[in-house]
Every structure is written in structure tokens, then in C-alpha cells.
Amino acid sequence: MTSRLVLAAWWGCWVDPIDHNGAVGLYRDEGVVLRTQKLGEADRIITLLTRANGRVRAVGKGVRRTRSKFGSRLEPFTHVDLQIYEGRSLDVVQQAETIASYGDRIVDDYTRYTSGTAMLETAERMTAEEKEPATQHFLLLVGGLRTLADGAHTPSLVLDAFLLRSLAVAGYAASFEDCARCTRPGPHPFFNVAAGGAVCPSCRPPGSVSPARETVQLLAALLTGDWPTADQTESRHRREGSGLVAAYLQWHLERGLRSMPLVERS
């Protein structure tokens, strides 16, 4: 109450709009559902990555009931157009319309589903602050889910491409050609997660690994979107590449993804 009294003294009137039923905090945005958690009898807390408002947590009232007006619109992997009003502690979803539903096609294939879940968890972890705009992450996620649902590429390649690009958007782009320390032009035989990618023999820190040249080429192709090169790689190079990407991600996130050990690598 003190703060309201102080504000009233500053502005010469009461300024809390909610108490006076004035302007209600209502906003419209589009977002991808990242995660849902049960709340009370029939509600769910929906975590979304939105285009304009970044990561948002909002309550979907009655969404667990079979007669819910939201139906499957607030299920993970769904790209929705939303109307949300700002609550005291959590926002509340008022309306939702589907823009694209990727869940149906992703869940039909268990390998695709586990890769997709890791993408959703990465998007959530990369946007640490709620309501901080993260448009690039949003666009990257929508593109990644579309590619995954289309099934044109191996799910684990789509996941690794998403992880590398997501890290790049966050400012942790790995170097696969020039030395990550001295920028000497490559290719270089060593790779060090802490150094930020490929390292030359003179800069090589202890604990560096020496992956196959094809593996490094694969990772570079995934980062730049060179799918013809990536699709032609052998499974052993894909496995090695996935290991490097997972280690690189864990180094920057500090804590591993819960979904990562459950990802099926075909």
C-alpha cells in the first residue's frame, strides 16, 4: 500500500489500473508451445516462446477437459496466434487459434519426437528471462520444427543444426574453419569445446579432441544450412558430430538438457 500511496502523491491520483478496473493488460502475439505443466483440477501452465514477448508462461484454463475450447491448440509443438491477459502472478490465455500444428507429424515418429522435445527444451533454456524479446530464437524454432515435421532430413541432423544455430543466435557460434583462438585459417585437426571450436596445433588447449575431418565439415554444413553435404555424411561422422554438439551445448548451458539422454539417434 505504501508504494501506491507514494505513487498517488507523485501523480496526484491513484495509478494502479487493475484495482480501478481501468485498462486491462491484454496483448496479442504468436508463439510456439514449449511445455505444459498440470495446474489444479483441469488447468495447465503453458510455456510459450512468442515472437514479440519472448518466453511467456500463461495459464490455460480448463485445457485438460475433453470439452475445452482450446482442444489441442495448447499442446507442445503447436504454433498459435494468442490473445493473453496479464494476471497478477501468471498471464492467462484467453483465445488461441492454430497457425501450424507440427505435433501430429512429429509424434508419429518416436525418433522425431525425442529430437523435437530437445529442441523445445533448448529454446526454453536459451531464453532465460521471461518476456524478453527473442525473435531470432522464435523464428529459428519455427523453422526447425517445420523441417523436423516435414521429415526431409534425419531428425538427429535437424536437432544438431538447431542446437548449433541456437548457440550462434545466443552469441556462442562455434568456429569450424578458422582457429577459435588465433583466427588462423583452417582446417585444423583439433576441436576444443571451451575454446569455442576448431583450434590450431599451437593454440590447442589440454583436453582437445581430434575429430574426423568429415565430422567437422558436417557440423559446418549444419551451421550454414548446407543440407546436401549434411545428408550425404556417414552415420559414424553423425554420431561423432552429435557428441561434439552435445558437449558444446552443455558447456554453454552449464547444466545438461533433461531430454538429451532420451534422444534416439538413428
Next chain:
Amino acid sequence: MYEGVVQDLIDELGQLPGVGPKSAQRIAFHLLAADPVDVRRLITALTEVKEKVRFCRTCGNVAEEDQCRICRDTRRDLSVICVVEESKDVVAIEKTREFRGRYHVLGGAISPIEGIGPDDLRVKELMTRLADGSITELILATDPNLEGEATATYLARLVKPMGLRVTRLASGLPVGGDLEYADEVTLGRAFEGRRLLDV
């Protein structure tokens, strides 16, 4: 804050799902005002539920004996197993009186984002039950949400080499609803699963 045991009771009640601090306080004062006989009956019920109730060794449903009532019932169809996520789902299906087979309770659904994988569910136990060759049909009745669908997809893939008939509960429009309010996925599923009207 109340003193001693009253506050302890409010704190304990507040641990229950869906019970907030205000509700906990209301329940605590209801119990304080209630007849001691009623309160003792509640205490007995709570003690007995923890002492007597266990999980059925066959299906994982809640039971008071080694096996649940359904698994002990010899009149039920032994060739069909219906896979559900929780014991609550068994009750919901039993209410329909449509299913005469037996159940298998998984204890949840696959949710990688929560760190729950197939090894955290009663999947191995299901495979052991299917291995004896007496089962001809497996009905996947996991929840019609993403985790439930993923669990059904995983189980169907796992069971496929056994040559069983694997079915999934139908999805579609809820009875009594308006078509215009149905979301795209539900309406799409309803179209996929449309049936011939034999009139």
C-alpha cells in the same frame, strides 16, 4: 500463524494437491469443529490406505491384495490388454462397461522434457506379460495429448515384431459439442476415423 498443532495441521494439509493455504486453513478448522467420531474415521481411512493398498503385481493398478480385483476375475477376457497411464484411467474405462479385458498401468507417460523415458515406466513388465503368447490384442489407451501419443507410438513400435493386433482409442469430436469449436487436429482426426452409417 497459529500456534503449535493447529499450524502443523494447516501446513500438512497445504501439502495436498490443489489445497492452497486458505483451503488448508478452512479444512483444519472444519476438522477442529467436527465430531471426534468423524475425525477418527478419517484417521482410520488414511492409516488403512497406506497400510493395505499396494500395486497389483500383474497390472500395476492399486490393489488391496497381491493382485487387483480385475486381474483376479476369471470371467474377464484374458486375451486383451488395455494400456493406460494411471489407475484413475482404469476407473474411467470401467465406468463405460464396454471393456471386458484386463489392464496394464504404465505409471505415467514418456516425457523427455521432464526426464521421463521408457525405463521409468512399467514397459518391461508389459513386455513380460505379452511374451507368454496368450495375448492377441493390445489396446493403447494413453491420454490423447502429446505425451500420451508419443508413448503409444513407442509401444506400438516395440510390440510390432510380436505380431499382435495393436489398436489405439479413437480420437474425435466430443459428444454434445459444436463442430465450429473443434480445433483442427481433433477435427482432422474425426475425419480420419469417420465411420460408415449402416442404415
